[in-house]
Amino acid sequence: KQEVTQIPAALSVPEGENLVLNCSFTDSAIYNLQWFRQDPGKGLTSLLLIQSSQREQTSGRLNASLDKSSGRSTLYIAASQPGDSATYLCAAPNLISSGSARQLTFGSGTQLTVLP
Amino acid sequence: DTEVTQTPKHLVMGMTNKKSLKCEQHMGHRAMYWYKQKAKKPPELMFVYSYEKLSINESVPSRFSPECPNSSLLNLHLHALQPEDSALYLCASSQGDHTGTPLPFFGPGTRLTVL
Numbered sequence: 001k002q003e004v005t006q007i008p009a010a011l012s013v014p015e016g017e018n019l020v021l022n023c024s025f026t027d028s029a030i031y032n033l034q035w036f037r038q039d040p041g042k043g044l045t046s047l048l049l050i051q052s053s054q055r056e057q058t059s060g061r062l063n064a065s066l067d068k069s070s071g072r073s074t075l076y077i078a079a080s081q082p083g084d085s086a087t088y089l090c091a092a093p094n095l096i097s098s099g100s101a102r103q104l105t106f107g108s109g110t111q112l113t114v115l116p
Numbered sequence: 117d118t119e120v121t122q123t124p125k126h127l128v129m130g131m132t133n134k135k136s137l138k139c140e141q142h143m144g145h146r147a148m149y150w151y152k153q154k155a156k157k158p159p160e161l162m163f164v165y166s167y168e169k170l171s172i173n174e175s176v177p178s179r180f181s182p183e184c185p186n187s188s189l190l191n192l193h194l195h196a197l198q199p200e201d202s203a204l205y206l207c208a209s210s211q212g213d214h215t216g217t218p219l220p221f222f223g224p225g226t227r228l229t230v231l
Contacts, residue, residue, distance in 0.1 A: 041204070042225065043223055043225045044206065044208075046220075046221070089158060089159075104220065106159050107158060108158050
């Protein structure tokens, strides 16, 4: 069964700093990995989806990398802003036996605070 | 329309009440999911519907009863809940095919409090 781990659990940085969030997974036979953002008490917003054939995916100030061989993914946030404060979750999918749906296994998240 | 909607946003119920959570999407997705998320924990899968049939039940207590009346709607019927069932309930949907990129879309969630 897939297990997903995220470190650190919490991170506090001053505004403008570049930062890296880490995600590791046990089953390297994934076909993609996703990063989500969750604001307190809110639902999940998908940030980046990296296919297994890709090594990186970029969206604005966000860059996610995937190394299947080592079972790791990183989310790089450049020039952090107070509005980036949220919990960031990575998730790896498991193919459900019916073949038509996907089960996501989530990491426990990194709670990011960007101080003005 | 590229969103998943959930109603109500907040729900407070007693342990003897019967209530329902509703989820709706009009993206043509054929897989729909219920997740439960406790405070400061990651979402945990409860149920998966694939082509309107229950595919996965992650050993969820029978006081939670899912229903998928059609391809756009997903309900979660609640009865005789316990205070520890208080959580954020998230609905999601995805394309659900073998070769595509089934990016799940998540709804905003229903915050449930059981008194």
